[in-house]
Amino acid sequence: MPELVVRDNATLPTRCVKCGMADAREALLEDFRYRPLWARLLGRLGAIFDRKASFCFWLCKPCDAKWKYATPASIVTFLLGIAAWLAGARYVLPWVLPFLPDALTWVVGIGYFVAFVPWLYVLDFMVDVLVKEPLVVSVRGIDKNGMVTLHGVHPSVVAELGTGAP
Numbered sequence: 404m405p406e407l408v409v410r411d412n413a414t415l416p417t418r419c420v421k422c423g424m425a426d427a428r429e430a431l432l433e434d435f436r437y438r439p440l441w442a443r444l445l446g447r448l449g450a451i452f453d454r455k456a457s458f459c460f461w462l463c464k465p466c467d468a469k470w471k472y473a474t475p476a477s478i479v480t481f482l483l484g485i486a487a488w489l490a491g492a493r494y495v496l497p498w499v500l501p502f503l504p505d506a507l508t509w510v511v512g513i514g515y516f517v518a519f520v521p522w523l524y525v526l527d528f529m530v531d532v533l534v535k536e537p538l539v540v541s542v543r544g545i546d547k548n549g550m551v552t553l554h555g556v557h558p559s560v561v562a563e564l565g566t567g568a569p
């Protein structure tokens with residue numbers, strides 16, 4: 404999926420932003436926030452450096468339905484990922500541990516529980532990339548001049564605007 408670099412609030416062609424179909428009928432107003440990398444180090448305070456942008460996207464009916472389905476699908480996948488970790492603790496770990504030498508039992512047992520936090524980060528990233536982003540348009544950057552990099556825009560929309568990223 405190519406990226407589209409476009410000015411905040413730009414008027415997009417009435418072509419489905421996801422599949423490129425001409426004469427898309429569903430309009431969707433979407434607000435984006437982007438926090439520069441360095442501002443993320445400030446935690447919650449970083450919010451004052453958030454850059455905002457909004458667009459009216461055009462979508463065909465099927466792509467509009469998929470867009471609405473993106474958030475619940477992401478939540479369900481995330482919960483399944485947590486369930487998989489719990490199932491590992493309940494069913495896989497007790498089965499594996501007796502086969503390990505004593506010294507390793509503790510390392511593997513404790514390591515599995517400590518790995519829960521990084522697992523949440525990995526899971527969150529995987530859900531975004533594999534489940535959510537294919538269904539929606541997401542923001543990859545907003546520079547200080549208000550130029551917005553959008554990810555997941557159909558090539559025909561990029562071609563019509565003629566402002567794709569190199």
Ligand SMILES: [Zn+2]
Pocket residue numbers: 419420421422423424462463464465466467
């Ligand atoms: Zn479409």
